[in-house]
Amino acid sequence: MSAAETHAFQTEVNQLLKLMIHALYSNKEIFLRELVSNASDALDKLRFQAVSDDSLNEGEDELAISIDFDKSARTVTISDNGIGMTRDEVIANIGTIANSGTKKFLESLTGDQAKDSNLIGQFGVGFYSSFIVADEVALETRKAGTDAAEGTRWVSKGEGEYTLETVEKAAKGTSITLHLKEDMDEFLDNFRLKNIITTYSDHINFPIQMKKTEWDEEAKEEKVTDDWEKVNKATALWTQPKSELSDEDYTNFYQTISHDFNEPLTHIHNKVEGTLEYTSLLYIPKQAPFDLYDRERRYGLKLYVKRVFIMDDAEHLMPTYLRFVRGVIDSADLPLNVSREILQSNKVVDKIRAASVKRVLDQLGKMAKAEEQDDYNTFWDQFGQVMKEGVVEDFANKDKIAALLRFASTQDDKAEQRISLQEYIDRMQEGQEAIYFIVADTHAAAKGSPHLEMFRKKGIEVLLLSDRIDEWLVSHLHEFEGKQLKSITSADLKEFEDEAEAELSEEDKKAREALTEKVKKAIEENVSDVKITHRLTDSPACVVNAEGDMSAHMARMMEQLGQSVPKQKPVLELNPDHILVKKLDAMDDEGKVKEWSLFLLEQAQLAEGDQLEEPAAFIKRMNTLLAEVV
């Protein structure tokens, strides 16, 4: 045994501990679920590694988790005979936050108790949850396959520091002793602890054992004996027939594997037999995790082979856009020593993956068609943006995913995305060939765009797109059910041009040509063309991107990402019926024509959400103009 060394916690750990103790107080029994889940992971790891190196078992056959308590010492102890940790691993895993996801989590905290409690619910709190109920925690561990003298003892009161010492530990694995806080006596009770286990950890794949109790006639109370008994079902939940599982069973299992406090939105449980043999239990969460957009996030599916845990986060089993799906896949066809490399190019894995994706999409399709839309709306609000990635990422399922998309639209002008492409098509006007949309930085900018004026007047519905990913989406989704998707800000809206043109006399056409020529000459340097518009009814002018140019919205996004975008000159479209344009038409003075034209161009750019190069010059022009009318 060596002298104890004192180490300081990372600042973030202190922060996390404080927050957790307050935020999770009302849910304090989850500490047991978290510690049992860690113990089960440690047993899984040992079983997996022992497949290729039997000596790691150290002669023990049964892998189990034990839970014990001592009323007089006021402690609860959770032990496992799993993989254990070396001293360095203890330092790396307990007391530091190595995981970048955790750091992001801490950064995303707002300081608002209510909001943060909600956030912490989506985040695996793991080992630190011990400090909700304990004012001192002692962890003893020894890595499987190492010498009995190489055990490590870690002790902390959860207040800034912990001590470490090398100890003798005969049994491999980890044992965690919680010294309960004053008001936590409820956990010094056999019945209470058993109850928590059956609630949260019944289907953990390993036996959880506790000491039997016996009625003591003399003392007139239950006495704890020295015999152990198994208190959980210890059957992998996914191997049970659906008919024997309740919604509660499914929910508890979900909470155990996902560390999510919420119920899942839905689950999909399938046993496949035939050329391939596997079981999949997939869950769609109700709430997006805080790190949904973090490329380094860890969660995903757990891969088992014949009930032996192989690996977490099996990203090969789900495409990136379905990264929010949680659950288990248990295959009978993969070798036990399967590695990530093998998974990458394995036919069995490819087939399981394709079938699992289909199941998730079909289930979403069912939810989307259900009479009650609440579940699908919840899903869409949480995961709609990542589903849009699927249109680009998963070519084989593009049409299926497109059918699941939901958009805001001029139908009701609301920001909620509730309109499907099919619904849009069903409502299309007679003779309407395309699905019209506009992309803008915000919903308000989309809804208020002058480009919508003509569409609103004609009663043609337009989809209002304002998610960051939308520009990318529509550059990959060109049609749905044979209908082209068309931006109303693109130069090419010939169908309306012809209609408007046909109504004009030759004289009118000539007069319009003269006007556009005049303006074009005046502001040649700023525009690529000037046209008479058929899009506007109330505004004097709008800008559209020249054919072949990227949209102004896309250009802005790329600039924000630090990419250099070649300067694009827009096409200026004028509304000849507007009073300001009429005035411009009547003007002869070249300097004045230039000022008015620039003014119209700049206000059209502002309406698009563009930044002006010279805002001060714009204000000056506007003031000159105002001075003329007052």
Ligand SMILES: Nc1ncnc2c1ncn2[C@@H]1O[C@H](COP(=O)(O)OP(=O)(O)OP(=O)(O)O)[C@@H](O)[C@H]1O
């Ligand atoms: N009983 C145990 N046996 C072996 N290692 C353990 C045990 N408990 C914890 N660990 C190690 O400590 C690490 C940190 O545990 P902690 O519970 O804080 O987070 P986690 O389990 O990784 O995350 P989460 O709980 O969110 O899944 C684990 O990843 C594991 O490596």
